[in-house]
Amino acid sequence: xxxxLVLVTSLLFLMGSFTVNASLSIVVNKANDAEIDExxxxxxxxxxxxxxxxxxxxxxxxxxxxxxxxxVFDEQVLGRxxxxxxxxxxxxxxxxxxxxxxxxxxxxxxxxxxxxxxxxIGYVDSASVTDAVKVIMTK
Numbered sequence: 442x443x444x445x446l447v448l449v450t451s452l453l454f455l456m457g458s459f460t461v462n463a464s465l466s467i468v469v470n471k472a473n474d475a476e477i478d479e480x481x482x483x484x485x486x487x488x489x490x491x492x493x494x495x496x497x498x499x500x501x502x503x504x505x506x507x508x509x510x511x512x513v514f515d516e517q518v519l520g521r522x523x524x525x526x527x528x529x530x531x532x533x534x535x536x537x538x539x540x541x542x543x544x545x546x547x548x549x550x551x552x553x554x555x556x557x558x559x560x561x562i563g564y565v566d567s568a569s570v571t572d573a574v575k576v577i578m579t580k
Contacts, residue, residue, distance in 0.1 A: 464567040468574040470559045477577050488539040501542035502554045502563035517580045
């Protein structure tokens with residue numbers, strides 16, 4: 442019985458480690474020809490930048506707050522914890538100075554939204570990327 446418990450615990454640990462170590466891809470519509478660097482991604486997802494370098498409106502798509510990819514994005518790309526990002530947006534919404542990015546339930550929903558809108562930008566687990574979108578950065 443103890444061996445089974447150790448095995449199950451080890452498997453759960455490894456599965457959790459994979460999720461934490463999974464890479465994240467920032468993706469846009471294939472037709473998006475804008476030049477986008479990490480600073481631009483940060484500014485778009487914090488509502489500080491409304492357009493891409495090509496002049497087109499930027500439409501950011503976030504994963505929902507209960508998605509592990511959202512936490513990874515907030516910490517690795519935005520440089521803030523998810524609670525800090527949430528507090529940031531709460532303040533902007535309350536003061537009427539901003540509208541947070543649209544939320545998508547999962548990677549598939551993000552990919553569908555990106556494929557449907559030339560101005561959309563989002564992020565997914567790198568393992569979920571399809572040829573229907575263009576990867577601009579991997580974290």
